Amino acid sequence: GTVRIWDYTQDACINVLSGHTAPVRGLMWNTEVPYLLISGSWDYTIRVWDTRDGTCLDTVYDHGADVYGLTCHQNRPFTMASCSRDSTVRLWSLTPLISPLLLNILTQQPWEKIIGNTDTAMVPASPPLLCGKVSRDIKQELDKLSGDVRAKKLRWFSECFSPPGGSCNLWDLVFVINGQDDSLLPASYSKGVMHMKHLVKFKTSEAQELTIVKMSKFGGGIGAPSKEERLKEAADIHLRLGQIQRYCELMVELGQWEKALSVAPGVSMKYWKKLMQRRADQLMAEDNDDAIPFCIATGDIKKLVTFFSSRGQLLEALLIAQGACEGNIRSPPTSSVNHTHNDVDNREQYQSLLRNVCKELAEWFFQDGCSVLAASCHLAVDDLQLGMASLIRGNELELAACVGLVLGEAANQSTAYCLELLARKYMTTPTWELSADLLGMIPDNHILLAKLCAFYPGSAAEIDQLHDRCGLPLMEECKALADEAMNDGDLFSAVKFLLLSAEPERALQIGIDYVKEQLSGPDWTVDSVHPVLDLMSYIRTDRLIMTRQTEARSELLILCGYIGGLLAIRRNYSSIVPALYEYTSQLLKRREVCVPLKIEQLTVELDAWRACTQTKSIPPSEGQREEFSCLETRIQPTEPAVLVLCGADYVTGSNLPSHSDLQLSCFTGHRIQGPVYFLEDNKSSISLNDALMWAKVNPFSPLGTGLRINPF
Structure with missing residues (x-):
């Protein structure tokens, strides 16, 4: 079960990687980061190694049988595939292991921190550097460009780091929104989610390509769709684009006259009459009585009388002539149907319909674990806020930050929130400066920088140095x-x-007293207390968990849990609302505290929320309606933009099955589907989706230890 690293120039083994418990059947070096080695084994696991010091960076347990094949994407070196005897092929992203690289690009660090040579990258404990062909090709292309290349740089590198799944489509839409010339769009653009201004144009072109087959003597070759199939497909596209006359002509060519005639009035009554006459002429040439209703419908009495007379059916000819004389057979009016495409009201109605359809499609993609495609649907109708929200809710934070920066001012608010979450992600020992750089990109960042510095666990000198860096x-x-x-x-x-300051614990008592005073009054709201609670939550962990801070810590955790539950209701985080209320109730039971909260009241609020929002079969009582109405008043946001980010988080892979790595959620006791997040005891687990939502409304661990969680 070992992997040995050899220096073949010296015929010597320079490292032994131990950890697998069965023979290793698959190995793959990463083509960009030279120290990353991936191994697959008969013990059903995949391990990622740092070969510089032999550290196992990550272990994946999802395969249900031995893993024997590994490979990586040619143009996306951090996307790898594995195959197993469990009859599955799985795609993986290695990006989380080297994500500071993308943030170095995002924060415009010098090239020396992004691209290097193998000797530099292989120095133990040094930050990751790109050393492969893909990154060097990107740099060469950027060097050829003039002017501001940041947008191209962010796009090309984010595509390099992102797995296949719509990122190219997303970036095409971003550049379309920014005014890129249509001629620069790739051929693949028309196969994905297109911007609304291109839908008709590109689909018309596609229909024309399909129609060209009728000019080909041999069609499309063996295995290609038949001429009839391609013409039918082209006709369907024309119909959906509202090009009714072209649809009718193709239906006529296919011999489907009924379909053509049924929609021809949508062009004009004059065109419908002309088409009816063509059909009548065709049937008369075949001596088919089916021509009769077509002539009568168009009022072509002379042609019909001639038809009957030529067949010797004089009585029928007489009958037709008599009916016409009495006014029973009339020629229909040929004035055009009054189309109102240019009418303002109708245009607004159609646009609203288009947006609703795109929103439904986006939600379908999102629930399928494809947040990038969901974002593309929103960008296709210029809904930048919902597009960014889809990426953030899908935890595609690095991609969202890149996209937001390229979109510019229109996406500023979402970009700022995304950068804030990324900064929280990198509030760890080796990457504090990176967090500071990310927050430095946000306007009005004083409070955010203060939170960063307040949480920094260094010595007094190091803290002062960070203070100075952050101004x-x-x-x-x-x-x-x-x-x-x-x-x-x-x-x-x-x-x-x-x-x-050097006495951060003093802030706890002042802030907690303020929050308790607010909660004791009748008119408090979430937004009146949450800013203070959120600020206090950034107290350095070593100070918060001190024994003499037990009471203050307990009160802070209880208050954060309760307000977090209300924020979860506001954001529609339905899966964690009961867990937050239960967490708060358990802390109230076990800790001796003095807060204006009662377990009974929490139970009443939770029952009211369930009755009014979760239970469909049993109507809520009048008391529950009143209680929930009070809750709604308290959680009403002061800024409407907050509502854009409402809705559960759903990361890529949430719908994928797992095999050997089965975990039960400590929230529900049910099996977790999709990515798992382990809490600080390394035993308790919740779904990554629940962990992300929890961290956004309550930064402290569900275990009540006072430690912050960082699932981002």
């Missing part, structure tokens, strides 16, 4: 500023500066 006062100055803010009655600033 914040030094720790000693913060203490004086906190006292000044308290004297001025600015509680929020006082809490902020105390968190940044």
